[in-house]
Amino acid sequence: MYKIGVAGATGYTGVELLRILSRHPDVDIVRLTSETYQGQRIDEVFPSLRGFVDITLEPLSADTARGLDILFLALPHTAAMDKAPGFLSGNCRLVDLSADFRLKDPAVFETWYKTPHVHPELLKEAVYGLPELYRESIKTAKLLANPGCYPTSVILGLAPLLGKGWIDESAIISDSKSGASGAGRKASQTTQFAEVNEGISAYAAPNHRHTPEIEQEISALVGREIGVTFTPHLMPMTRGILSTIYAPLKRKTTQAEAQAHYAKFYQDEPFVRVLPPGAYAGTRFVSGSNFCDVGLHVDERNQRLIITSAIDNLIKGASGQAVQNMNIMLGLNEKAGIDFAPIYP
Numbered sequence: 001m002y003k004i005g006v007a008g009a010t011g012y013t014g015v016e017l018l019r020i021l022s023r024h025p026d027v028d029i030v031r032l033t034s035e036t037y038q039g040q041r042i043d044e045v046f047p048s049l050r051g052f053v054d055i056t057l058e059p060l061s062a063d064t065a066r067g068l069d070i071l072f073l074a075l076p077h078t079a080a081m082d083k084a085p086g087f088l089s090g091n092c093r094l095v096d097l098s099a100d101f102r103l104k105d106p107a108v109f110e111t112w113y114k115t116p117h118v119h120p121e122l123l124k125e126a127v128y129g130l131p132e133l134y135r136e137s138i139k140t141a142k143l144l145a146n147p148g149c150y151p152t153s154v155i156l157g158l159a160p161l162l163g164k165g166w167i168d169e170s171a172i173i174s175d176s177k178s179g180a181s182g183a184g185r186k187a188s189q190t191t192q193f194a195e196v197n198e199g200i201s202a203y204a205a206p207n208h209r210h211t212p213e214i215e216q217e218i219s220a221l222v223g224r225e226i227g228v229t230f231t232p233h234l235m236p237m238t239r240g241i242l243s244t245i246y247a248p249l250k251r252k253t254t255q256a257e258a259q260a261h262y263a264k265f266y267q268d269e270p271f272v273r274v275l276p277p278g279a280y281a282g283t284r285f286v287s288g289s290n291f292c293d294v295g296l297h298v299d300e301r302n303q304r305l306i307i308t309s310a311i312d313n314l315i316k317g318a319s320g321q322a323v324q325n326m327n328i329m330l331g332l333n334e335k336a337g338i339d340f341a342p343i344y345p
Contacts, residue, residue, distance in 0.1 A: 002330055005031035005068045007060050008075035011185045013097050015046050016319035017072055022052040024323065024337035026330070029053055031068065033060045065092040070326050073097060074319075076184070077209075082118045084143065093329055094143050095322050101126035101145040102213050112209050128217065129325040131334070132156060132269050138328045146325060147217075149317025150176050150210040150232060153243040155217050156272060156292045157309030160265035162221035167247040167305065169222050174214070176243040177233040179283070182313045190234070197236045205231040239314055240283025245307040255298045258305060262296060270335050271316065271324065281310035288312060288343035290320035312342075 004021060008014050009032040021029055032042055034057040041056050043049045058064070060080070065071045065087035073080050073096040081100040088094060103109045106120035117123065127141035128134055130152065138144065147155070154174045161167050177200070180191045189195060190203075211230050219226045255277055266272040273293050275281060281293040295308040311317050320338045327334045 001028045002026060002069040003028055003030045003067060004326075005029075005033075005064060005071045007033045007064055007071060007073050007080065009042060009057060010034040010037050010045050011074055011076075012181050012314055013318045013322075014072075014074040015049070016314045017074060017322065018042065018046075018049060018053050020315075020319060020323050020337050022049070026332050026336060027070075027326075029055065031055070031058065031064065033058050033064055035059060062086050065090060065094075068092045069330070070095060072322055072326075073100075076186075078113060078115055081122075084122060085119060088142060093141070095129070095146055095325055095329075096126075096144065097146045097318055097322055099145075099148060099209065099213070101143060102128060102147065103216060105216075108212050108216075112212050129321065130155060130217070131321070131324055131328060132266070132272060133159060133217075133221075135328060138325055139331070141325075141329055144325050144329065146318065146322045148210045148213055149182055149241050149311065149313035150178065150208070150230070150243070151213045151217065152317050152321065153241045153292065153309045153311050154214050154228075154230070154245060156311075157243055157245045157294055157307040158218060158247065159221060160262050161247060161305070162218060163223060166249060166251060166253060168250055169218070169226050171248050172218070172226070173229045173231075173246040174243050175231055175233070175246075176241060177235045178241045178313055179235055179237040179239045181238050182241070182317075183234075196234060200233055200235055202231050202233050208232050237283065239287050239312050241311050241313045241317055242281065242283050243307075243309045245309065247305045247307065249298075249303045249305055252303075253298055253305065255296070258296045258298055262294060266294075270339075281308040283310050283312070284344065286310050286312050286316070286342050288315065289341060290316045290324060290338040291342065292316050 106117045126143045126145045127137045129144045262274045275295040281295040297306040
């Protein structure tokens with residue numbers, strides 16, 4: 001059994017990691033950290049974990065990674081990047097769910113996160129953890145940067161098209177909508193019930209912090225610098241992300257051709273479901289699962305491909321994908337612990 005720790009266990013991604021890992025057949029959870037709840041048992045903080053995990057929470061320290069095979073960092077952005085070299089000095093491998101190691105260019109990181117990266121030398125070493133694109137690199141990763149939720153939905157929706165000459169890659173638009181849990185568990189006026197319920201609003205356009213991550217990965221697939229118009233929206237729901245992506249077609253494309261292309265691209269991927277013709281991806285049908293559903297609609301009148309891509313932001317967009325990456329890193333069955341159907345209704 002592999003020894004696992006979770007730093008920042010009392011956020012939404014932390015508790016979701018524990019829910020998944022507590023039923024994983026190949027791991028033992030041995031260490032949890034929290035600054036706010038140190039000294040308390042995790043099942044006192046989250047009664048949903050009673051009977052599954054009862055470990056007492058410790059403060060994050062230089063010894064947190066000691067004796068572990070994998071340490072998940074489920075901490076706020078920039079909270080732990082200074083500690084990463086110490087955690088990596090032993091045999092422990094890191095899966096970081098924050099944005100600290102996703103961007104390869106330290107100048108881009110400083111521009112978007114308003115602080116210099118304290119260990120820019122690790123940015124080239126970190127492997128971007130989108131299994132559908134980087135599985136081979138993930139196998140040997142010592143430091144894994146788990147993708148953001150919005151980027152996961154957008155990149156998986158677009159990846160089969162990029163660099164193929166089918167679309168005008170300079171004119172991609174993604175209209176993306178997220179549940180309130182995407183903002184994290186920390187109290188915020190914008191995510192209070194009265195602010196979110198019975199309404200929908202755009203925010204952070206055109207400067208959401210996930211924009212450079214999307215552009216970095218799309219550019220890598222195209223082979224040149226690509227900008228994306230990305231507008232996120234906050235929805236009155238707890239979980240889920242739906243991205244509707246508009247891609248101008250450069251060649252005449254039929255619905256059947258697009259369907260066949262996507263089906264072939266994802267034919268061996270256990271967690272991407274290409275929907276049948278006429279079907280739209282929806283958050284209701286991926287909620288509580290590690291699936292990404294992708295729907296395709298060819299707009300022949302306007303020569304656009306409209307792609308709908310839906311994930312559970314806390315699972316395929318965070319903790320489930322992190323466990324999928326851990327499975328690959330440890331040589332386990334990639335589906336272990338995350339092979340379950342969505343919750344419906």
